Amino acid sequence: MSAADLARIQFAATTGIHWLFVILTMGLVPLVAVMHTRAAFTRDPVRRAVRERMTRFWGQLYVINYAVGIVTGLVMEFQFGLSWSGLSKFAGNVFGAPLALETLIAFFAESTFLGMWIFGWGRLRSGVHLTLIWLVALTAYVSAYWIMIANGFMQHPVGYEVRDGAAYLTDFGALLSNSSALVALAHVTLAALTTGGVFVAGVSAYHFLRRTTETALFRSSLRLGLWTAAISSFFVVVVGEMQRPVIERTQPMKDAVLDGSGVAEAQARLVREHGPGDYVPWQDTLRISMDVMTIIGNTVSTLTLVAAVLLWKDWLLRRRAALYVLVATVPFPFVASVGGWVVREVGRQPWLVYGQLTVEDAFSGVSTAAVAVSCAVFVAVFAALAVTNWTLITRFARRGPDATQLGATEPLPPAEPPPGTAALVTER
Template identity: 80%
Template sequence: MSAADLARLQFAATTTVHWLFVILTMGLVPLVAIMHTWAACTRDPVRRAVRERMTRFWGQLYVINYAVGIVTGLVMEFQFGLSWSGLSKFAGNVFGAPLALETLIAFFAESTFLGMWIFGWGRMRTGVHVTLIWLVTLTAYASGFWILIANGFMQHPVGYEVRGGAAYLTDFGALLANPNALIALGHLTLGALTTGGVFVAGVSAFHFARGTKETELFRGSLRLGVWVGMLASFFVIIVGQLQIPVLNRTQPMKMAALNNEGVADLQARLVRDHGPGDYIPPHDWLRIAMDTMTIIGNTVSTVTFVAVFLLWKDRLVRRRPLAYLMTAMIPFPFIAAVGGWVFREVGRQPWLVYGQLTVEDALSHVSRASLAVSCAVFIALFVALAVTNWTLIARFARRGPDATQLGATEPLPDDVPESGADGKQTAPVF
């Protein structure tokens, strides 16, 4: 393999693994926020206790995924300087700001809010505590927004001018309004909600199939997961179709290679505009990625649509084959999400910044031996993190709410309410 192939393999493998963490994080945190809000608004003490346990159970799975996933995000940052210094030199002045904002939001704001939420059980007023998990949700999607703004520039560069071989930002508004970023953000949001909904529904159905005693807890989780999965999977297909006119206008070669139509004419035009080179992305990769995404998307949408009707009188979980079918659906949205990422990135080849910077020009001057070592180390590290993450998630998901440790800490001395003059306990002031 050439140095460019090794660098591309390394970034593709590590980004794919990181993407699996991201899609579950963004899909699960809104559901946890809804559960926590639901519990806070419940007046019946028995039902409120059940819904708080529901929040802590799913919140713990979310925290595991977030904690391990953030490590993969940190490691990926090193690759820009290690393998793609040409990209940083050309486009760093443009997408450096979005990447910096994403880092500030993800590693400072989001992590801070999440830490306060984790350690705030029993120590904060309910309204403040619920607000924190919604702030975690908001910052998670804000982080995704800035990443897609940076990636959108690579897909369709706007709001810049080239001076001395480097791009400089001239219109920040155009960068933020880039349709290649905004429509992709809508598609990503709905895909993440589909993933989170199917995950929650699948784990809940698994516990019903095993004959759980936590029927009310998992019944509520199952209903929420199925409804979110059904609605999100329906609209994710629609928003995905909205990207086609944008791609026809901004990346015509991607769509031509996918449909195998008009490729020769576009190749000749690009040779005239940019000089000799092969500007045709791999048709097989595009077709497989698109078919994977489409088939799985339609399957998930159909199954969850039928599952909504089977929720009536618990018919979905009274028959074990149906319950296990919902559990077997859990990997499908992840596979579809990877297919979507492959289609988005591979279809841009041979450009790293479309129409401006090729992959070969962006590659760092690093020896093939160095890239081979770093590729092996990075991939091994990311696979180990992924295996660790899913082992922990599967273990705690299988054990159920009884094994939940989130929010189960003993109160600190200054958390215990003090007695007033009348002998009654007074609530701590925050």
């Protein structure tokens, strides 16, 4: 195996693991913001206590995932200089600006707002505290936008010119409105909301299987998670199909492989345009990934819609088999999102910047031994972080709201309402 192949494996593994953190972070934060909003605008003290308790419980799971995930994001930055210096030399003048903006937003603005929200319980005015979590959600998606702008340039380079072997930005507006980035961002956003909704619904279902006493909290969480997942999973399929015309126009080989026909014609066309070479990506990998994403997307959409309908009169809560299905569904959106990432990235091969820079030309030329050591260390660190993350999330999710430490400076509201007020917290 060549050094370039090892570098590709390293980047694929670390990016794939990092993406699992990102998609849950993006999916959970708007739901936590909605929970916090409902709590802030609830006048009844009993219902407000339940909703604050719910916000803290899910907020803590979000904070765990964010805290561990941001470490993987920081480490990933080193790979560009380590293994892919050719990318920086060719596209750094274009590629660097979106990455710098993403870093400023994610590692400064978003982290600052989140830190203030975490330590603001009982210290900040209600309106200020609520605004902070919405700013966290906003900056999370703005950060995703800049990442997709950078990735969109690699998929379909626009708004640039090449001088002395390097790309220079000539049209910032074209870069910001790149169709390859914007449609993909809509797809990613809906996939993240599906992931967050399924996660909230699955954890809530788990607590009902354990016959939780906090029925009001988890009934409300289950409803929010299911309807979020049902709606977003339907549209994620629709928006996914909207990408096909963009792919057909900008990446004919990927479109041919996914369509199952016209590969030879696409190969001949690319040879005429770019010279001799093999422009066919791993066809089986691409098709299997596409099939996995499509099947899981349709399955999750159907299951969550049926489960949301069964919420009526608590039919869902009376069927333990249905609750087990919801728990088992939690990993599905993660698998589907990795499949989508493989389709987007592998389908572009052999290009790193489509039509301009190949993977081989972008490789730094580091020795095989050095890349092998680097690959082993990076993958081991990322795998350890992933295991740590999910161990912590599983532990705190299973323990329930009583183990919540978020906002510990302010006592948690009581788990159960005072006698005679049970009817007030029954949310149907």
